[in-house]
Amino acid sequence: MSGKIKLTIAQGTDQEKDLVFQNPTRSVVGRAEDCEIRIPRDVVHMDISRHHCMFEIDPPTLKVRDLGSRNGTFVNGQKIGERSSDELPPDAGWDQLPAQELHEGDEVKIGHTLIRVAEVKPS
Numbered sequence: 001m002s003g004k005i006k007l008t009i010a011q012g013t014d015q016e017k018d019l020v021f022q023n024p025t026r027s028v029v030g031r032a033e034d035c036e037i038r039i040p041r042d043v044v045h046m047d048i049s050r051h052h053c054m055f056e057i058d059p060p061t062l063k064v065r066d067l068g069s070r071n072g073t074f075v076n077g078q079k080i081g082e083r084s085s086d087e088l089p090p091d092a093g094w095d096q097l098p099a100q101e102l103h104e105g106d107e108v109k110i111g112h113t114l115i116r117v118a119e120v121k122p123s
Contacts, residue, residue, distance in 0.1 A: 003022070003122040004020060004059055005057055006117075007116070008115070018118065019037070021059065023057075024057060029053050029055065030049055030052040037055075039052070039111075045113070047071045049068075049071070053066050053069065059120075060120050060122040061101070065098065066098075075108055103120060
């Protein structure tokens with residue numbers, strides 16, 4: 001089964017960007033150069049890790065996984081993961097970290113950036 005998933009990324013009051021996915025993929029969100037969804041490397045976004053979280057997209061299924069971020073990832077206001085200040089971030093083995101399934105209308109917050117699950121449509 002396939003479909004379409006749309007994520008709306010809101011950074012600030014008037015900066016919104018829509019991302020539409022139709023094929024299975026994994027998108028890492030963070031400030032590092034190799035992230036598929038890059039967050040600016042500036043003072044405003046210092047609370048976002050280099051590799052903060054990952055969306056696992058297999059339309060119409062969507063999951064988010066915190067990648068051992070320092071400040072955690074929030075789904076609808078509930079923290080789903082973070083690492084303690086004395087732990088190093090994992091470089092690999094992300095599949096062992098817990099994932100949270102997302103649905104249309106859910107909100108993922110990392111730092112001051114809000115990512116809304118705007119649309120989940122099976123085909």
